[in-house]
Amino acid sequence: MTKSGKEHLASIRDGRTIFVDGARVPDVTTHKSFRNVSQSVAGLFDFANDPANRSLMSFETETGVRANRIWQLPTSYAGLVERRRALEAWTALHGGFLGRAPDHVASCISGMRMGLNVFEGYDPARAAALEAYYRYARDNDLYLTYVIINPQADRSKNAADQADPYLTAGVVDRDAEGLTIRGAKMLATGGVVANEVFVTSIQPMQPGEERYAVSFAIPMDAKGLKMLSRKSYEGASPSVFDNPLASRYDENDAVLYFDDVRVPWDRVFIDGSIEMCQKQFHATPAHVYQNYQAMIRLKVKLRFLMGIAHRTTQMNGITQFPQVREILGQLAAEAAMVDAFVNAMEAKGTQVGEYYVPDRHMLYSAQVLTQQMYPKILNSLRELAGGGMIMLPSSVADFDNPEIAALIGKTQQSPAANSHDRVKFYKLAWDAVGSEFGSRHHQYEMFYAGATFVTKGHSFRTYDWNKAGGIVQSILDSYDLKTKPTITS
Secondary structure, X not given: OOOOHHHHHHHXXXXXXXXXXXXXXXXXXXXXXXXXXXXXXXXXXXXXXXXXXXXXXXEEOOOOOEEEHHHOOOOOHHHHHXXXXXXXXXXXXXXXXXXXXXXXXXXXXXXXXXXXXXXXXXXXXXXXHHXXXXXXXXXXXXXXXXXXXXXXXXXXXXXXXXXXXXXXXXXXXXXXXXXXXXXXXXXXXXXXXOOEEEEOOOOOOOOOOHHHOEEEEEEOOOOOEEEEEOOOOOOOOXXXXXXXXXXXXXXXXXXXXXXXXXXXXXXXXXXXXXXXXXXXXXXXXXXXXXXXXXXXXXXXXXXXXXXXXXXXXXXXXXXXXXXXXXXXXXXXXXXXXXXXXXXXXXHOOEEEOOEEEOOHHXXXXXXXXXXXXXHHHHHHHHHHHHHHHXXXXXXXXXXXXHHHHHHHHHHOOOOOOOHHHHHHHHXXXXXXHOOXXXXXXXXXXXXXXXXXXXXHHHHHHHOOHXXXXXXXXXXXXXXXXOOOOOOOO
């Protein structure tokens, strides 16, 4: 079977170097900032490892063993749908709030493996390293994160022209054993609880930036690799009741600093090729496959938010109001649109060699529209709730004080629930929409796929403009200056 939760927890007690709140973390599985998300991720692996979910969550490899479906390379429409159902089931466990759960970067590496011929055209040795790494990650059920963008620094300059040429991670040395990497990369979402990190650049580079044009994977405990964590929302959320999402699903984000980290050649997929750094994503199915996974996750997350919306109207006794049903109808249509996009990506998919890959333009269309839609959905949830999300007891401790508890029972009334359940629900709703954790997700959903000009550019490049223009031309060709209208009786 696949990896268990206990095995995953043991695998990340590896002495990795993580800093948060000014101190190094001795053990991510027990530290107050990361222990709950560690358990949440362990729960994912336990679900996949459960014999009852064997058919749903795993597939048989060419060697006859079972592997997690996150590593599956579908060869047909049916296979793609089969894998998607597994990803949906996994995502439902966290409501879509683990944006970099193990299935995301697994999808990226799997998509690169589908385009192995592109790597073979670049360098057979690097292609062999990629294929071997895919099998290693699959067979060991690794949780991968990635860092694929540079520190923001001075955006008017490229990486090579910054004051420190090793601000961005790049090659400082290479020898018979491999590469030595120095500098920083962003944004290792989920890195604190991942096994390994895939390091490359998705940002276009210019001649002169070859030292940054690398692609490789290393363990999170690699010597010289340092993780600089942002503020932990979990660490600031000691009560699950008060912050049911932040306390358990804060996957965290971190800057990675490579302090002369050694990378052996058998883990290097690209070295010094600006062109190939772009090709690894866009000339293979990688970019489509990884973002198709992200859209499956968002589809489930929106289903969760629809539940929040509808439950809010029930709590307030306003579901029957026509204007409220109008808002709910709009929200339902938007959630259904994402569901339809996922289905369309699959139905319009194509064969890429022996593999069946989701439709590229359907994906990019979904990204463009959902970047605009997510903030609107959150605003609608706020409108439906009014003050309900914020007019709440200060913490779960208020229920332990008989005097305060009595007042809570009187003031937190709902036609659909007692005061305890009403407060419990609205604490969940606020954590999803308005808390610091919820605000981070607001930002994440708007920018995880890149700035809006990036996603719109992808949509522009992949739309069939010739087909659209062909219709226009056929109409133009159907008449001229002397064409007379057809008269019908």
